[in-house]
Amino acid sequence: MLFNIASIVAVALTATTVTTSVEAEPTSNGNCHFDNLLVFGDSYSDIGNVYKLSNKAWPIKANYHGRFTNGPVWSEYVARDKHLKLKNYAYGGATTDSEFVQGYSGAASDLVVPGFIQQIDQLYTPKPIPKRDLASSLFVVDFQGNDYFFDPTASPTAVVANIERGIEKLVKLGAQNFLVVENIDYGAIPYFAGNATVAGLFTQAAMGQLVAYKDLERRLAKKYGRSSDAKHPFRGACHKDKKAKVTFGYYKMNDLLNHLREPKVLKRLGITDVVHGCVSNDYKTVCKDAGKYLYWDGFHPSAKVHKALGDAITELI
Ligand SMILES: *[C@@H]1O[C@H](CO)[C@@H](O)[C@H](O)[C@H]1NC(C)=O
Secondary structure: OOOOOOOEEEOOOOOOOOOOOOOOEEOOOOEEEOOEEEEEEOOOOOOOHHHHHOOOOOOOOOOOOOOOOOOOOHHHHHHHHOOOEEEEOOOOOOOOOOOOOOEEEOOOOOEEEOOHHHHHHHHHOOOOOOHHHHHOEEEEEEOOOHHHHHOOOOOHHHHHHHHHHHHHHHHHHOOOEEEEEEOOOHHHOHHHHOOHHHHHHHHHHHHHHHHHHHHHHHHHHHHHOOOOOOOOOOEOOOOOOOOOOOEEEEEEHHHHHHHHOOHHHHHHHOOOEEEEEOEOOOOOOEOOOHHHEEEOOOOOEOHHHHHHHHHHHHHHO
């Protein structure tokens, strides 16, 4: 079997309880309480799907337990801090739709991985997740540029259209709460940073995607209603409000990286290298002190970035 079932990692501190309500319930601070965190994405979110698919051959052993970084990824902090059951559908190398551009992973880039549209199919394989579980779940969609990596001619508008199609597919299945993690500047990652021409093209794609996300935000707001609280999009919504049957939050990850690059912040975090990965682009050498790096390897942010991202998303939801 090519696509293994997504791993289900229970991080909740309390014992599993039976969900009786059909909708997410407000908590004492007014935020919606979710039961599950369902994550769709690529290597920025994968907590072991590619590792399993590759029989533990990829990513390399220097990484943290099959993550594409040197520590837990952002969703693991969010699940722990918000007591959510984390369900990981993300695969390293995933694109937004395998039929649009096929994504790959593995040392030789020969492992076929499911894109966003195909990851959604795992929700009912081998058996469907009950609708009420979907309604009390937060769906996170986080795709960071593999479409362009595997096809440099891919258009950002088409990439975001795939994301929109996936979201609509999930809404039809019963999803009611979405957090879209918007993209970073792909041109700034170590793998591209050494070649200004290539970096420029990837930055252009990234900026195009951010513009396409703005349009997506407008379209979804028009169709489903806008959350009344941009800082806490899920506050008070909880779908008791008929005007907003589906709620969307957006996280601007590129703004976070720009913030982390500020000298004061770098100093506080003890990061001194924002250009290279701790692991070299060819994966042959690993640095001595990963804590000094913004990037873990040629493509991926380091554990410190994941912690900051996790904290920021915990704050948002
Ligand atoms: C940058 O990458 C392009 C495309 O792979 C290549 O043609 C060009 O020679 C590279 N430039 C440098 C300075 O390495």
